[in-house]
Amino acid sequence: MTQTRFPAGPRRWLTLAVAVATITVGATAPAAFAEPGGDAPTPPAAAGDAGTELAITGSLAVVISEQPDVGPAVLLQAPDGALVELQGVDPAEVRTGDQFTGVIALDAALDDVQAEESEGLPAPAADEPVDAESVLGQELLAQSMAAELPVAAVTAEITPSADTDTGLDVASREQVVAGAVPARAHSVDVAIVGPSVGATGYFTDAQVNALVAELSGYWAGQSQGAIPQITRSTPIKRIAVANPCNAEGAWVAAAQAFGQSDPIGYYASGQGRHLVTIATPGTAPGCGAGFGLGTVGGGVHTGGFSWNSVAGPDAASIVGHELGHNFGLGHSNSHSCAGSTIVEGIPAGSGYSNGCVDYEYNDYYDIMAGGLAVCGGQCYTTDKITALNVAHKASLGFLNAASLANLVLPSSAWSENHSVTLQPASAGSGVRGIRLVNPRDGGVYYVEFRNGTGIDAGGFYTSPAGDGPGVRILRLGTGLGPDSRVLAPLPTAGGQRNYLLDSGEKFATANNGVSVSITSATAAAVTLSIQLNKADPFGSVGDPRLSAATARFDTALTVTPGAASPAATGTSYQWRRNGTAIPGATGNRYTPTLGDVGAKLSATVTLTRAGYVPTARTTPETSAVTGPVVQRVAGADRYATAVAISKQGYPGTADVVYVATGENFPDALAAAPAAATFGGPLLLTPAGGLTEQVKAEIQRLKPARIVVVGGPSVLSDAVVKQLKALQKNTVRLAGADRYATAQAIIDDAFPGTVSESWLATGANFPDALSAAAVAGSRGVPVVLLDGARPGVDRGTSALLNRLKPTKLAIAGGTAVVSVGIEAALKQSKFAVTRHAGADRYTTSQAVNASTFSNPKVVYLATGGGFADALAGAAIAGATAGPLYVIPGHCVPGEVVDKISAWGTSRVVIIGGTSVLTPAVEKLTRC
Known part of the structure; x- marks a missing residue:
C-alpha cells in the first residue's frame, strides 16, 4: 500500500525585507514550511514496516496543506474524539464528514513504545486486528497520537456524509448559480489556546468579537447572501494545551x-x-504569527475546523482564509510560463509538460492567497482583505446570472463575438465576472476587473508593492477545494509581461478557442471584446x-468557388431564389x-478545411429568370374541355366551327x-345532341358556317337540326x-391541289394528333389510311392523285404505316419522308x-387518351404551335429542352389533373 506522509504545515506568512522595486513576477517560490512546532516531514515507513492493526469506525476530515507543493491529507477521528492523520485514503475520493469503517495499521515505530508502556494490557489475538474501542485499542491509539505518528488504511469502506452539500464536486459546483445554494447563517465556536490560560490573553475578547463581525460582513457580501451572517453564540474558551502548535490536538481540546x-x-x-x-x-518553526490550517468542506455549509496563529492585524486575512477552506475553497495561485510565447501550461500529471508552473499562494489579490x-x-x-476572485x-x-456573464458557443455556431x-469585482451589483468556455477543448476561463474600490480599497495590490488595478484572467482547478490560478497574457511588442491584461494586449489560448481584449476602460468599468472560436478563419477567400x-x-x-488560403478541402453549394435557399439545390450546377x-x-x-471555420460567400444575383408561362386548359369533361380550348383560341368570333363526335x-x-x-375551332358533342355549353359557345362565336363531320351513326340528325x-x-x-x-373532309377543305400532305393511320390516334397540328399549321391535309395494308388502297391513291402533293410525310413507324405503303408511294413518284420514333412520344417529337x-x-x-387532345390539335394548328403527346406525369426531357432552346413564351396543357398531373405543369422531366 502506498502511503503519503501528511506534513500538516500551516498557512505561510513571508516577510521580505527587500526594496519594492525588486519584486518581480515569476520569482522563485519560497521553500516549504514544516508542521507547526515540529520537525521537517519525514518519509513514510515502507508498507512492509507497518505495525499493529486496529479495526475502527470514525468520521473523516480533509485538510488542505498550507505548504506549497503538498497535497491535502485526511484525518480520522478516533472513538474518543481524537484526530489522527490517515494515510492510504485518496483525499480526492472522500469529503469532510464521511464515515470510515475498516482496518488501520499503526506505524511500526510504535512497537517499541508498546513493549514499554502496555504492560498489564491483554495481548491482541494473532492475525486479528485490535478493536479500536477496546482498552488495548484506545491505549495504542493514544500512544500513536502522543508520538504524532500517522496511521495507514489497510481496508476501507467509506460511507458518504448525509450533508448533501458535500456531494457536489467542483465541476458541479462551478456551474451552480446563486440561489441554488440555500442561504444559511453560520456560527463559530472560538477557542484561544496556549501553553497556559494566561498566555491566551494576548488576543482579547474584543478582538475576537471584532474579528467575527468583520468576517461576517465580508463573507455575507462575497457570497451574495448565501452566508447571510456568521455569529458567535457560545462563550470564548481559553484553554491551556501542551503544544498549541499541534493543530489536531488543539481542535480536540x-x-x-x-x-x-x-x-x-x-x-x-x-x-x-x-x-x-x-x-x-510560538517560537518553533511554523508556529509564529501568520500561520493557519483548515479542513476543506465539500460545500458552502459543510462547516469545519481551523487553526490560526495570528498577531492581531493579520487576523481577518488568516482566519478568513481558513474559513474559505471550510466553505470548499482552495488557494489562489499564479501561473507562470517561461519565455514570451507560452500563456498556459499543458497539464501533465501533477504539473505541466511545457515548463509552466503554478506558484501556490502567489495571487495576492485574493484572501485565499x-x-x-x-x-x-x-x-x-x-x-487588508479584498474581494474573493471570480473563479472562487x-x-x-x-x-x-446578473453577476456572471456565462459565454458558451452554441453547438451550431463556429464563432461568436461578444462585448461585455x-x-x-468589489462592486455590489452589475456584471462582475465573465465565465468563458473554450469551444475547442471545453476549458473554462474567468475574467474579472479590479480597480481598488469598495472592499478592495487599501488592498495590497493597490500599493506600490502590488501590480495595481486591471483586468485578470483566471482558471479553476479540479477536485476538492479547487485552487484558482491567474494567467499572464503575452505582452505587446516591447511591453512588460504581468498578470494584468493591458490595453493593446490580447489574451488568447494556445488553440485560439478564446481571445479577450480591452475595447475601452475607465476607472469605474471596462468593456471587453471576447471571441469564441471553434476553429481558425481562412486567411483569405475569393468570391x-x-x-x-x-x-x-x-x-x-454553374458556379465556380473562389480560391482560399489555405486551400479548402471541402466545398458545399446552396442555390438561392431571391435570396432564399432552394431546397435540394446543393450542387455546383443548377437548372432553373x-x-x-x-x-x-x-x-x-x-x-x-479541418481546423478552420467554414466560410460562405455568395455570388451576385442573375437577372430575372426568363421562361414560359404555363397554362392549363381543361373542363369538367371532354366537351367542356373543347369549349375551353375554343374560348382561348378564339376569344372573339370565328368564321367556321367544326363539330365532331367526342366518343371516337x-x-x-x-x-x-x-x-x-x-380559322375555326373544333367542338365535340355527344352523338344524341348538343350540350348546353357547346350550344352557348357556338352562339358566342357566331360562325358563318358549321361543318358536321361524320354520318348519322356518330352524330345524329338531331344534332344537325340543333346546329x-x-x-x-x-x-x-x-x-x-x-x-x-376523312376524304370527304379533305375534299371540302382542300378542293384543289396541295404542296404536301401528311399520312397517318386511322386505326389509332397518337401519331395523327401531332400530325394534325403540324398539317394545320402548314395549311395541308392529313390523309388517314389503313396502315396495316401492304399497299395503298384505291381511295387513298385517287385522293393523292387529285391533290398532287410533291411531298408526302408519314407519321409513325412501319408498325402503324407499313413498309409496303411507303414503297408503293415512292413507286408512284412521290417524295416520301417517314417521321417516327420508338414509341408514340418520340414519334410525336419527330413529327x-x-x-x-x-x-x-x-x-x-396526354398520349393515353384522345378526348381532350382532339380539340387541341385544331387550335395548335391554328396558332402554329406543336402539340406533343406526353405521359401523364412528366414531360420528356427532349421536349423540355426544345421549349428552353426555342425561348417559348407559353405552354398550354390540355386536360385536367386526372390526365396530366401537376408535375407536368412544372415541366418535370421524365
Missing part, C-alpha cells in the same frame, strides 16, 4: 471544551458550524462566380425551373387540319367509313421536329 465529543460529526455536519482555534504564537509583507522604507502587507466565487455558486462591460449573368428556364448555370421564372438566382459556396377520334383527327386552315337552328349554313361531311369521311423551330406556344396533351 477545543471541541471537548465546547462539550463536543464527536468533533467532525458536530462541526462538519452541513449546518454551517465552525470550530476556530487561535493559537498563541498567502500572507505577504514587502518592506523597504515602508511595509506593505496583505492584512463561481466555484461556490456565489454569482448569479465589467464592473469591478465565387456564376457561368452567366442572365438566366433562362431549363438552361443550366418554372418556379424560378421572374426570380433572380444566386449561389452560396461554403469552403471547409377518327373524324375529329381529319377535321383538325381543316379547322385550323379555315341549323343556330346557323342555317350547316353541312354534314361523311363517308361510308372513317377513311371515306413536330419536321416543322417547328421557334414556336411561341407549345401544346401538351
